[in-house]
Amino acid sequence: MEYLVKVLEPTDLWYLQNNINKETNKYYHPTRSIPFVQQVEIRLENSGVIIQKGSLHRCMGKLSYEIYKTDNRLRDIWVALTTEIEYNAPVYKGTGTVHLEPRQKGSFLHYTAIDILENEQWEFDDGVFQFCSDNVVIGAKRLKYRQMLGSSDGTWRIAIKALPNKTAKAVLGTTAPAKVVELNRGEILIADFDMVKGFTKGIAEDYRKLGHFGRGGGEGFVWVYEGEGKLLVTENEGMGLN
Incomplete structure (x- = not known):
């Protein structure tokens, strides 16, 4: 194909x-x-x-x-x-x-x-x-x-x-250029936007609050990926560069 x-x-x-x-x-x-x-x-x-x-x-x-x-x-x-x-x-x-x-x-x-x-x-x-x-x-x-x-x-x-x-x-x-990246054991990916469009089995995904009322960073809800595997990411999504 x-x-x-x-x-x-x-x-x-x-x-x-x-x-x-x-x-x-x-x-x-x-x-x-x-x-x-x-x-x-x-x-x-x-x-x-x-x-x-x-x-x-x-x-x-x-x-x-x-x-x-x-x-x-x-x-x-x-x-x-x-x-x-x-x-x-x-x-x-x-x-x-x-x-x-x-x-x-x-x-x-x-x-x-x-x-x-x-x-x-x-x-x-x-x-x-x-x-x-x-x-x-x-x-x-x-x-x-x-x-x-x-x-x-x-x-x-x-x-x-x-x-x-x-x-x-x-x-x-x-909608934006994508690429495959590796996430190794012990590494973590945190993103304040939905940049990950796919991932392999072995990656744990969560959408949770980072910080509280301005403490601990105060970023609000973020995407968190942990584990070991591959990710399909669009790093420049939302930047107006498409």
């Missing part, structure tokens, strides 16, 4: 009809917004992809369509995930291309690919997951009430784990 993020621009006829010089005003025009579209193209070669429900724009090739569901063969792995609900999503298998719904200018995403190793489980914020290879087990984790108050993640997080003896790939979309 390979993917390509494309930015599509208007046709030459659109520039002509709107009296805009394409060469000098391609990205900016003082009186008119030039529409650009971002679209993800997924290329399959005898492989499969699981995408978000409702995110398909079109597909073409020798492809078959089904719905992701757990079954008895995966029950032991499913129980190991300690999930609470199923996450039924479209699955496309075969050889061909799958295009996701285009995003208009102003709602572009930064895409980050993560290799999910054997016996490794990731949890991702709601809305961050875009698609993944089909050699995974998918579930969902329920958030604590305090975590729901401190973020826009909703009630559930998606949990993804690779099948035994397999390495899976997941692609995430965030």
